[in-house]
Amino acid sequence: MFNQVTIIGFGHIGSSIAKALRYNELCKRIVAADASPSVCEKVVEIGLVDEVYNDLAKAVQGSELVILCIPVGAMGIVTEHIAPALEEGAILTDVGSVKMSVIDTVTPFLPDGVDFVPAHPLAGTENSGPESGIFNLFEKRWCLLTPTPETSIKAVEHVTKLWEGMGARIDIMSPKHHDLVLGLTSHLPHLIAYTIVDTANSLEDDLKGEVIKYSASGFRGFTRIAASDPTMWRDVFLNNREAMLEVLQHFAEDLTVMQKAIRKGDGDYLFDVFSRTRAIRREVIELGEAGVPAPGLEDDRG
């Protein structure tokens, strides 16, 4: 499908893409690049790719496809750095969890003749680093594409084939809509998990020890989410600020109503809410989302 693909940033997603490209034989050569020399050394050790560069600009030379697998906050500066070295006709794509700010920061540095296809695969575990890649991480997972008015249809088709080749399902939507939907379905759950685990962290040591000891009763699932990469998630919240503040406001209001129902002993209200939420679970299961096993992962139910 491609002669040479460059993966910039060899963390959890970057290394999973490398493995998926190999496994599905989607390109002849894979070039990896990472700003961290120790990551580059590790990649050489793993021996998964054809070439590894610490110099990001060198790594994109000769590649038809360049995939940015770096934190959202680094997309602009990295694009500025590699732009002069991008091949005419190359496609640039990314895997960032926020799309509006990535488009805003990448687009100004995009050379003529290079297409940018903003993308977001809805996959990943709480693990990080070059050794955490999983070859079938994207199988049956969604990958959302949010092309800009400047993105060519041909480039969108190429990136679609790439992700479908790794087993993913493709949906296309506007960047703004993406950021709101993901704000609700991904970013808010992560922020809440981080918050509740930090709430536990601020307890006296004895109580904190017990919360950890008995974590299987509900808390444990939150600790998994709250173990996600700090840099990646800091950048997500900083770069999806508007949507986050909107959904947070909504959630905080709903939580206050719950709190009031508990204070007033309003059992009917609580029962109604808990019955409604059960119906949502049924829809999730019917859509097949609940049953799709994530590869290589522990069961983490409370």
Place this chain on the structure above:
Amino acid sequence: MFNQVTIIGFGHIGSSIAKALRYNELCKRIVAADASPSVCEKVVEIGLVDEVYNDLAKAVQGSELVILCIPVGAMGIVTEHIAPALEEGAILTDVGSVKMSVIDTVTPFLPDGVDFVPAHPLAGTENSGPESGIFNLFEKRWCLLTPTPETSIKAVEHVTKLWEGMGARIDIMSPKHHDLVLGLTSHLPHLIAYTIVDTANSLEDDLKGEVIKYSASGFRGFTRIAASDPTMWRDVFLNNREAMLEVLQHFAEDLTVMQKAIRKGDGDYLFDVFSRTRAIRREVIELGEAGVPAPGLEDDRG
């Protein structure tokens, strides 16, 4: 170990106990009782127990051990109803998720010569009903006992042996401490999951459909928790009101600080929190909680 055990309330926990008693050969006869005639019919159909009664008082006759597997809000009235039929020397125990209010409502009806051992097994799935029992649900799970000053040591020992016989690990603590620790580690996570899923439920249909469609990105794990039994959880929140309001207050404050950090673009603060919470995950994993596979359950990671 026991000649006859009565299980009152044949839902998820009640039916799991019946299966675990059988599997581990912990008693000769199991008597089941449920206030719902249709549940009783179902129990007869399943054929798991020796006798089934719709009349709860009849069901406790001749039993050395009676286990209340009913919502916390029903513990008092059921104890009042069965009290005259309890055998002299029998042990009454329960599986409620709140301990102070259960002790307060059960104790006044307790006949002389009957011991009450408040207990709470930290196990369960979001499934309900007489057919949802799992024979090894309690294996490697904690069961917390919160004896009162009136509970005899012998009764505590009997109930300890029962739960250890089903594979559980026992810890003993005060009812008040139990309610605070579980408020944090179980009740707060459940309330938050119910709230965020209801927040999604209140969206316009299109957006709601997409949140469900892309739920694997974080939301999905919350929908599982928010599918738990509405009656059980209504009663938990109503009966652990004080501890819930305390932990909710704490959580709401922490969430407001997070919100402010996002609004102000304070990346350093967010990064610090996300690094601290990662450390908690390590402690959870080290304690072995994260790796214990829950029996018969889907992987539900986001």
